[in-house]
Amino acid sequence: MRRNFLLLAICxxxxxxxxxxxxxxxxxxxxxxxxxxxxxxxSEIHEDHFLPAFERAITEARAEVVAxxxxxxxxxxxxxxxxxDASGMLMNKVSGVFYTLVDAETNENIQEIAKEVAPMRSNxxxxxxxxxxxxxxxKAVYEQRDELDLDPEQRTLLEKTYRDFVRGGAELSDxxxxxxxxxxxxxxxxxxxxxxxxxxxxxxxxLFIDNEDDLSGLPPGVIEGAAAAAAEAGQExxxxxxxxxxxxxxxxxxxxxxxxxxxxFNAYIMxxxxxxxxxxxxxxxxILVLRAEKxxxxxxDTHADFVLEERMAKTPDAVxxxxxxxxxxxxxxxxxxxxxxxxxIETDGFDFKLEPWDWRYYSEKVRQARYDVDxxxxxxxxxxxxxxxxAFTVANRLYGIEFTERTDIPTYHPEVRTYEVTDAxxxxxxxxxTDYYPRPGKQGGAWSGDIRSQWxxxxxxxxxxxxxxxxxxxxxxxxxxxxxxxxxxxxxxELGHGLxxxxxxxxxxxxxxxxxxxxxxPSQIMENWVLEPEVLELYAKxxxxxxxxxxxxxxxxxxxEQFNQGFNLVxxxxxxxxxxxWHTLGDPAGVDIDEFEKASMDRIGLIPEIVExxxxxYFNHIIGGYSAGYYSYVWAEVLDADAFEAFKETSLFxxxxxxxxxxxxxxxxxxxDPEVLYVRFRGRAPSVEPLLKKRGLK
Numbered sequence: 001m002r003r004n005f006l007l008l009a010i011c012x013x014x015x016x017x018x019x020x021x022x023x024x025x026x027x028x029x030x031x032x033x034x035x036x037x038x039x040x041x042x043s044e045i046h047e048d049h050f051l052p053a054f055e056r057a058i059t060e061a062r063a064e065v066v067a068x069x070x071x072x073x074x075x076x077x078x079x080x081x082x083x084x085d086a087s088g089m090l091m092n093k094v095s096g097v098f099y100t101l102v103d104a105e106t107n108e109n110i111q112e113i114a115k116e117v118a119p120m121r122s123n124x125x126x127x128x129x130x131x132x133x134x135x136x137x138x139k140a141v142y143e144q145r146d147e148l149d150l151d152p153e154q155r156t157l158l159e160k161t162y163r164d165f166v167r168g169g170a171e172l173s174d175x176x177x178x179x180x181x182x183x184x185x186x187x188x189x190x191x192x193x194x195x196x197x198x199x200x201x202x203x204x205x206x207l208f209i210d211n212e213d214d215l216s217g218l219p220p221g222v223i224e225g226a227a228a229a230a231a232e233a234g235q236e237x238x239x240x241x242x243x244x245x246x247x248x249x250x251x252x253x254x255x256x257x258x259x260x261x262x263x264x265f266n267a268y269i270m271x272x273x274x275x276x277x278x279x280x281x282x283x284x285x286x287i288l289v290l291r292a293e294k295x296x297x298x299x300x301d302t303h304a305d306f307v308l309e310e311r312m313a314k315t316p317d318a319v320x321x322x323x324x325x326x327x328x329x330x331x332x333x334x335x336x337x338x339x340x341x342x343x344x345i346e347t348d349g350f351d352f353k354l355e356p357w358d359w360r361y362y363s364e365k366v367r368q369a370r371y372d373v374d375x376x377x378x379x380x381x382x383x384x385x386x387x388x389x390x391a392f393t394v395a396n397r398l399y400g401i402e403f404t405e406r407t408d409i410p411t412y413h414p415e416v417r418t419y420e421v422t423d424a425x426x427x428x429x430x431x432x433x434t435d436y437y438p439r440p441g442k443q444g445g446a447w448s449g450d451i452r453s454q455w456x457x458x459x460x461x462x463x464x465x466x467x468x469x470x471x472x473x474x475x476x477x478x479x480x481x482x483x484x485x486x487x488x489x490x491x492x493x494e495l496g497h498g499l500x501x502x503x504x505x506x507x508x509x510x511x512x513x514x515x516x517x518x519x520x521x522p523s524q525i526m527e528n529w530v531l532e533p534e535v536l537e538l539y540a541k542x543x544x545x546x547x548x549x550x551x552x553x554x555x556x557x558x559x560x561e562q563f564n565q566g567f568n569l570v571x572x573x574x575x576x577x578x579x580x581x582w583h584t585l586g587d588p589a590g591v592d593i594d595e596f597e598k599a600s601m602d603r604i605g606l607i608p609e610i611v612e613x614x615x616x617x618y619f620n621h622i623i624g625g626y627s628a629g630y631y632s633y634v635w636a637e638v639l640d641a642d643a644f645e646a647f648k649e650t651s652l653f654x655x656x657x658x659x660x661x662x663x664x665x666x667x668x669x670x671x672x673d674p675e676v677l678y679v680r681f682r683g684r685a686p687s688v689e690p691l692l693k694k695r696g697l698k
Contacts, residue, residue, distance in 0.1 A: 001447040001497075001621070029053035029094050035410055037420070037431050039465055040097045040451065042412045047109045050098055054117060057090040058124060064088065065128055068137070075137035077148060081158055084138075085508045086457065092509075096451040096465075103449070104469050105412055106441045111196055118188035126181045129168030138162055153671040157510045160670075163310070167298060176297050183290045183297075190287050191623045195443065197278040198618045201271040203440050204278075206233065207241040207251075207264050215239060217256035219376040225476035243268050244438045246473040246487075252360040253375070258352075265357035272617030273594070280617040281593040287623065288588040296586075304583040304628035311629065312517045312674055316584050319631050323580070325688075326634065327573050329697040331605060333566030338609045340366060356611045363564050371563065373556040375484055381553075383543040384436065384472060384481040387488050390539025391495045392419075394529045398658040399503065399666075400424030403432060413439075416467075421502050430454070430502045433467040436491075437474050437481075443620070446470040446490050448497030448523070453512045454504040466501040468494040480543055485557070489527045496526030505667040516629045518674035520636030521643065522666055528644040531557065534652055562696030567610060569695065574612035575619070576631045577604050582616070583628040593617070639678060641690035646682060 028044045030053070035041050064087040071079055102114050128134065141148070142162040145155060169180040208230060209215060215223050226239035229247070233240055241247050241264060248264055255261050272280035291303040300306040304316045313319050341362040342354045354362070368374050392403040402422045409418040415437055421429040438444075451465040470490060475481045483491070500522040504512060529535045533554065540549040581600040585591065597616050606612065614621065614630075621630050646657050664681040679685060 001445060001626075027052055029090070029097075030056065036406065036408060037428070037463070037465070038452070039409050039418075039431055040412075042097075042410045045097060047113065050094065050113050051116070053090070053094040054120075057088070057094050058120070060090050061088045061124070062127075065131070065134065069131055069134035071137070075140045077141055077150065077154060077158065080137045080141055081154075081161055082508070084134075084161065085157065085510050092452070100449065100451055100467065101412060103443050103447070104435055104441070104467075105439070106199070106443075111192070114192055115189055118192055119185045122184040122188040123181065126169070126177075126184055129165050129170055130172075130177050130180075132170070135165045135170040138165055152676075153507060153511055156670070156672055157508050160510060160513070167306070167310075169298070172297065180294065180297055183294045187287060187290050187294075190283050190290075194272075194280050194283045194287070194623045195620055197272055197280050197283070198620055199443055200278050201618065202243050202444055205243050205264075205267045207260065207267075208235055209239040209241070209260070210237070214257045214260060215255075217254045218250065219254060221376070221379070221476045221479060221482065222250040222254065224479075225474060228476065243271070244444065245471055246438060249360070249484075252357065253364045254361070258358070258361075261357045261361060262355070269356075269611050269615055270617075271615075273615070284593060284616055285588065285591070288582055288585065288591075291583070291627070292585060292588055302584045302586055304580060307583070307628040311515050311632075313631070313635060316580060316628075319576075319580055319628075319635075322635060322638075323573055323576055323631060326569060326697070327577075327604060329692075330566055330569035330573060330695075331607070333697070334570040334610060335566070335607060337363070337564060337566045338607060341609075344369075354609050356609055359567060359609060363567065367560055367563055371556050371560040373553070373560050377553065378485055378549075378557065379482040380542050380544070381540045381549040382483050382485065382488050383541075384483050384491075386539045386541055386543075387483060387491055388434070390535060391492050391526070393538050394492075394526070394535060395495065395499060397653040398655075399499070399662050401429060401502075415439075428463055430464040430466055432498055432502060433465070434470075435467060436470040436472045438471040442469070442471065444471055445620070446494050448494045448501070450501050450512075453501065453509060454506065455509045455512070456507045461505075464501050464504065466498050468498050470494065482543060485530075489530055492526045492530050493523045496523035499526070500666055500669075503662055503666040504669050506669045506671050508671075511669045511671040514670040515674050516625060517632040517635040518639070518678075520633055521639045521678075524633070524636050524640035525643050525661075528640070528647075529652070531561075532652055565696050569697075570606070571610050571613040572634070574601060574604065574606050574610070575614045576634070577601075578612055578614075578616065579619070579622045579626070579630040580628060582622070638688050638691050639686050641694050642686040642688075643678075643682060645690050 027049045028041055029049060033039070033041055065084070068080060068083045068087070071083075073079055098110075098113075098117075101110055138161055142158055145158055150158065169177050172180060209226070215226075218226075223239065226241055226247070229242070230236070230238040230240035241251050243264070248268055251264055252261055272278060288303075295301070295303045295306040298306060300309075302316070304319075308315055308319065313322075338354060341359065344362045344366050345352065345354060345358070364375070395401055395403070400423065403419040404422065406418050406420050409420075409431065411418055411433065413435065416433050416435045419432045419434075421432050423429050435442075446469060448466065448468050451467065452462065454464040455462050468491075470487070472483050472487045472491070473481055497519075500514075500519070501512075506512065531554070533551075536554060537548055541547060542549075578597060578600050581603075582588070582596075593616050601612060619630075622628075626632060643661070646661075647654055650657050660681050664677050668677055675685070
């Protein structure tokens with residue numbers, strides 16, 4: 001997942017408002033950073049610096065916007081669009097640091113600051129987008145666009161900026177503008193409360209085991225990790241399992257104790273749905289109602305119609321059409337898989353019915369029996385340092401870039417590793433930071449983000465500071481961190497997002513904003529190299545012996561690639577349907593969250609043995625940028641499967657194909673229509689056939 005902190009300049013300017021606090025004289029945000037490459041001096045930045053920094057940043061941003069709006073010169077692309085794009089530099093500096101911490105290293109103080117900041121940034125955003133004088137200047141340039149000598153990037157920036165103003169309420173009546181302000185302000189705080197509740201739920205559940213018999217079936221490395229977690233929690237001699245993926249997933253895969261599997265599984269799927277202080281149902285209801293009302297104010301039938309107008313899909317019907325095309329064959333395969341797992345239960349001598357907490361356990365058993373491949377046999381070949389090196393080597397062989405680890409660059413946590421990235425000619429491309437292990441202050445999942453985005457400022461090519469964050473398996477016992485194949489895919493995936501940022505070569509900050517259903521292409525295409533034999537030889541080496549993963553084991557993995565694909569797609573697509581169903585509601589007021597969710601899943605025929613990947617009360621994606629957009633992953637998968645065929649048609653590291661992908665996709669960001677960019681790379685529109693073949697659905 002990609003998290004962009006530096007979007008269109010008018011949105012960046014709108015990020016944070018000020019508050020009346022006194023600014024410490026030594027606030028590091030008010031000085032030029034002399035660290036290598038201008039990386040934030042993390043150790044010098046303290047929590048009490050943020051609000052004063054935001055206050056000054058908002059003062060500067062307001063002054064800049066007023067100057068643009070009141071410019072006595074006739075509006076031009078340069079004095080209006082470029083000036084607006086370049087405004088808010090201090091705001092970028094502060095928010096880039098702050099929101100990195102909000103997601104990756106938060107605490108109660110930071111969460112409180114975020115809650116205080118949220119309505120202020122909403123207010124500022126509205127002040128800018130509803131500024132009639134400023135909008136008239138933007139509109140004047142927009143109406144001359146056919147007469148102006150604009151290149152594609154300039155025209156895209158102009159059209160996107162104009163639409164942002166219109167979609168931000170610039171043409172509403174005064175009464176509707178005031179109501180829009182109230183909606184935006186309330187939404188800004190509700191989203192934070194929702195995400196904070198999910199984080200709290202992730203952290204508070206602890207399954208302590210004190211009977212060694214209850215560890216039956218679990219691999220030694222998992223047991224060692226659980227013992228270390230228990231000791232850290234002050235329960236020496238016990239074993240601790242949590243809802244963090246590196247803990248719960250191995251437990252569901254291998255624990256023989258069915259009762260404990262059911263207990264931890266239910267804790268996972270009931271997050272935010274306990275009727276207590278962390279319950280998210282009321283918050284979600286308010287969010288849905290406010291989003292629907294906002295869409296109506298702006299002239300759209302639903303929130304989904306509003307959102308999708310700016311996506312490649314364009315309409316809810318197009319999204320539902322894609323989901324339906326994949327749902328039917330996926331559900332059919334999942335039903336077959338369920339029957340296979342039920343047979344495995346009976347073979348074990350049991351007569352219980354397959355339940356969701358049994359699926360991973362018995363699918364792992366069937367996988368081992370059918371393909372003779374065990375994840376624990378695979379993990380020793382995926383030491384995280386080797387996987388990182390492998391991903392970097394793939395990037396090097398494709399694009400000629402180098403990653404050089406640096407220990408002299410400040411970081412926000414001791415576990416963060418930092419690299420300088422250079423191009424084939426030795427020139428500096430950017431700084432890349434990795435943060436791969438779970439912590440209580442880190443949100444779940446994996447993502448990529450920019451502390452500073454690439455753009456051209458005063459003739460200088462400002463290079464980005466990019467980070468990848470994950471929640472991968474930690475080292476256990478005396479062994480280094482050995483990650484699963486799934487985690488290796490995720491690492492490559494997030495590096496793909498990172499490359500999109502690092503190789504960016506656009507002029508305007510606004511050009512960094514990429515349509516959500518296109519932004520996953522650079523990440524998902526990287527996953528295709530993970531299991532290629534030529535790549536495995538580079539990094540998949542046994543952590544003890546250095547032996548490259550044997551060909552016969554790779555053959556087993558390959559043979560099992562399409563195993564359980566029905567389950568994987570069905571749980572994902574079910575969440576896509578849930579997202580779309582919520583956001584195509586014209587009037588969500590009074591809708592019972594749990595009842596609606598059940599009706600949504602019943603309508604598509606989700607089988608009871610599978611639970612959608614994200615239930616409504618912990619679906620962080622749709623509270624953030626993926627509302628009416630969770631389908632983006634599979635939309636982009638159509639693109640990535642088709643794009644990777646271009647390499648398969650030539651060679652895995654064909655430099656000409658890679659150069660075209662870099663030039664037409666990675667470097668261009670959102671500077672042009674993504675369909676145009678893709679056709680320029682591929683020579684034609686994408687085909688769905690490679691995806692169906694890859695997924696075993698054709």
